[in-house]
Amino acid sequence: MPDPRALLNDCFLHDKDRLRHHEALAILKERISCVAGTERIRLEEAGGRILAVEITAPRNVPQSDNSAVDGYAFRHADHDEAGGFFRLEQRIAAGHPSDAPLGPWGAARIFTGAIMPPGADTVAMQEDCEPHEQDGQSFVIVPTGLKPGANRRKAGEDVAEGDVILSSGQRLRPQDLAAIASTGLAEIEVFRKLRVAIVSTGDEIRRPGTGLESGEVYDSNHFLLRGLAEALPVEIEDLGVLPDQADVVSKTLAEVSQRADAVLTTGGASRGEEDHMLTSLDKLGSRYMWQLAIKPGRPMMFGQIGNCVFLGLPGNPVAAMVCFLLYGRPVFSVLGGGDFTEPVRYQVPADFEVLKKKPDRREFYRGTLVTDETGHTRARKFERDGSGLITGLREADGLIEIPEEATSVERGSLVDFLPF
Structure with a gap:
C-alpha cells in the first residue's frame, strides 16, 4: 500500500512530511533485486560488464620464480660483503627456461621475466655489474649490499593458486580484465545488459534538429540521462517525447513495461493537470516512493509496472541528474547484477x-x-x-x-x- 503521505496534496506537504534521503535509500534497497540473466562472452568484450561468477586463480601468478630486471642471477649464499666475482655459466631469456643448476660461484645472464635457474635466488641489475673476461672465461663482478631475493619475483607473488580474484557482482575495469587474462581465461560469464527505456514528456519539448516555436524547448534531459545510463552496462530504448495526454502516456508505459527491465522518465512527476506520469504509474502498477525531502529532486518517483521498474525523475535537468546519481545509478546496478553503490564522500x-x-x-x-x-x-x-x-x-x-x-x-x- 502506498505511503499515506503520498496521498496528501503536494502544495501542503512540509519537508518533515516527505521521505528523507536515508529513508528513500532504504526503500530502494528493500524493493530491488537482480533481474538480469547471464551470458558467456569473450574477455575482450567484457569491459564495463558485471561479473556473474566468482573468478579464482587456477594456478600461481606468476607460475615460477622469475627475474624482475635485466641482470645476473646467482646464489646469495655465494655472495659476501666484499661483493662477488661470478663465473658466467648460462644465458636465460624470457620464454626460454633453463633446467641446469648453477655451480658454486656461478651466475646466469638473465632478462626480465625469465625463469630463475635452479638454485639461484637473487638478481643483480645489469647496470650495477661489471662484465669481465679472463683466460677465455666470462665473469661478472656483482656489487655489495644486495639482500637475499633482491630483484626476484616469487611464484604466486601476485596471486596464489585458489585465491579469489574477483567476486560476482563486480563491474569489470581494465585492471580486472588484466587480472582475469593473467589466469588464462578467454571467456567469462557476465550478467546481460539491462534493458532500459527512456522517455521524455511535455507538449513543449522538442528534439534537437527541429525548429522551435514560442514556448518550446529542446530535450536536453534525454541526452543527459542517456549518457548517465550508458556509463552502466545497459541497452537503451528511446521512446521519444510523449505529449501531455494521459491516454498516450498510459498506453506507452503499459506497452514498454512488457519488454523493458526498467523505464526512466523525466517530467510529469507532480500532480498538475498536465502531469500524467504519476497518475499513470498509480493506474498501471505500484508506487513505493514519491516526494523526497531533498533539493533539488523533490518529486522523484519509484515503483513498478508488472516486472518493470519505474523511475520517474523531475523535469529540471539539475534535479534529474542529482536524482539519477543518488538513486538511479545504484538501482540500475543492482537490477543488472551489481552492488548498491552509494557515492564516495x-x-x-x-x-x-x-x-x-x-x-x-x-x-x-x-x-x-x-x-x-x-x-x-x-x-x-x-x-x-x-x-x-x-x-x-x-x-x-x-x-x-x-x-x-x-x-x-x-x-x-x-x-x-x-x-x-
Whole structure:
C-alpha cells in the first residue's frame, strides 16, 4: 500500500512530511533485486560488464620464480660483503627456461621475466655489474649490499593458486580484465545488459534538429540521462517525447513495461493537470516512493509496472541528474547484477557560506574542488542554485551535500563532497 503521505496534496506537504534521503535509500534497497540473466562472452568484450561468477586463480601468478630486471642471477649464499666475482655459466631469456643448476660461484645472464635457474635466488641489475673476461672465461663482478631475493619475483607473488580474484557482482575495469587474462581465461560469464527505456514528456519539448516555436524547448534531459545510463552496462530504448495526454502516456508505459527491465522518465512527476506520469504509474502498477525531502529532486518517483521498474525523475535537468546519481545509478546496478553503490564522500572545508538553509531537507549544491592560497583543498559552490541551469552541471566536478539538520553553512566548516 502506498505511503499515506503520498496521498496528501503536494502544495501542503512540509519537508518533515516527505521521505528523507536515508529513508528513500532504504526503500530502494528493500524493493530491488537482480533481474538480469547471464551470458558467456569473450574477455575482450567484457569491459564495463558485471561479473556473474566468482573468478579464482587456477594456478600461481606468476607460475615460477622469475627475474624482475635485466641482470645476473646467482646464489646469495655465494655472495659476501666484499661483493662477488661470478663465473658466467648460462644465458636465460624470457620464454626460454633453463633446467641446469648453477655451480658454486656461478651466475646466469638473465632478462626480465625469465625463469630463475635452479638454485639461484637473487638478481643483480645489469647496470650495477661489471662484465669481465679472463683466460677465455666470462665473469661478472656483482656489487655489495644486495639482500637475499633482491630483484626476484616469487611464484604466486601476485596471486596464489585458489585465491579469489574477483567476486560476482563486480563491474569489470581494465585492471580486472588484466587480472582475469593473467589466469588464462578467454571467456567469462557476465550478467546481460539491462534493458532500459527512456522517455521524455511535455507538449513543449522538442528534439534537437527541429525548429522551435514560442514556448518550446529542446530535450536536453534525454541526452543527459542517456549518457548517465550508458556509463552502466545497459541497452537503451528511446521512446521519444510523449505529449501531455494521459491516454498516450498510459498506453506507452503499459506497452514498454512488457519488454523493458526498467523505464526512466523525466517530467510529469507532480500532480498538475498536465502531469500524467504519476497518475499513470498509480493506474498501471505500484508506487513505493514519491516526494523526497531533498533539493533539488523533490518529486522523484519509484515503483513498478508488472516486472518493470519505474523511475520517474523531475523535469529540471539539475534535479534529474542529482536524482539519477543518488538513486538511479545504484538501482540500475543492482537490477543488472551489481552492488548498491552509494557515492564516495570526501570531507573538505567549505569555500563558501550559506547564511540560511531550510531545515529538515538535505540539499545538494553543484561544486568544484579548488586549492586555496595555503595549498589546501576546499569545496566551492556554484554561485547560482536554479534547477534548470545546465551550466552548473557542466562547470561542476561533483555535489556538495548538506544534511537535514544544518540551517546554515559557515566558510571553513567541513562539508561532504561527492565527485561525479
